[in-house]
Amino acid sequence: MNTSPAQVAATDGQANVADEQTRKYLTLLELSKAIASHKDLSGLFHDLACRLQKLVDFSHLGVMLYDPKRNVMRFHLLEECQPAEWQNPAEVPMEGSISGWVWEHQEAVIIRDLEEENRFPYAKSLIERPVKSICSVPLTTAHQRLGVVNFWTERAGAYDHLDIEFVKLVVAQIAVAVE
DSSP states (O other): OOOOHHHHHHHHHHHHHHHHHHHHHHHHHHHHHHHHHOSSHHHHHHHHHHHHTTTSOOSEEEEEEEETTTTEEEEEEEEOSSOOOOOOOSEEESTTOHHHHHHHHTOOEEESOGGGOOSOGGGGGGTTSSOOEEEEEEEEOSSOEEEEEEEEESSTTTTTTOOHHHHHHHHHHHHHHHO
C-alpha cells in the first residue's frame, strides 16, 4: 500500500495534537501534585510559575484578590520563574481595570497588544513596563469569587492561539489552593 504525502502529513498532524494533549495533561498532573505539596502560597506560586511556563507564555504571573472593604483588586503575588525587578501596585481599581472587569463578569480576557487596547483605561499604566499581551482569568471556586490570575508577556499576540479552556482548568485548581 502506497501512502500519499497528504496522508503522511495528516498522520503527523494527528500525532502532534496527541503529543500536545498528553503534555498538557501531564503538566496538569504536575500542577496538582505541586498544589498538594505546598503549605504556603508564596512557595506554591513560585513553583507554579516555573511549571506553568510549559503551558503558557508569560514573563509574570500575578494573583489579585478582591478586597470587598475597599472595592479594589489587591496584588497578593507577582511571580516569575526568573528573577525580575518589577514593582507592582498594591491595588488596582475595579473600574477601568482588566482585573476588575474579569472578576465582575467572570469571563477571561485576552489582550493581544496593550498599546492598541482601549476598553480598560487603567491598563494603560502597564505600557511603561515590558508588557504587550495579557491573559486574565477569573480565580473562582464553587463557593466564591476570589480574584483573578493574570499572565503578562513582552510579546504582542502571545495568547492568540492559547487554549483558554485548558488555562481555566489550571486556574480552577489554583483557586482551590488559594481558598
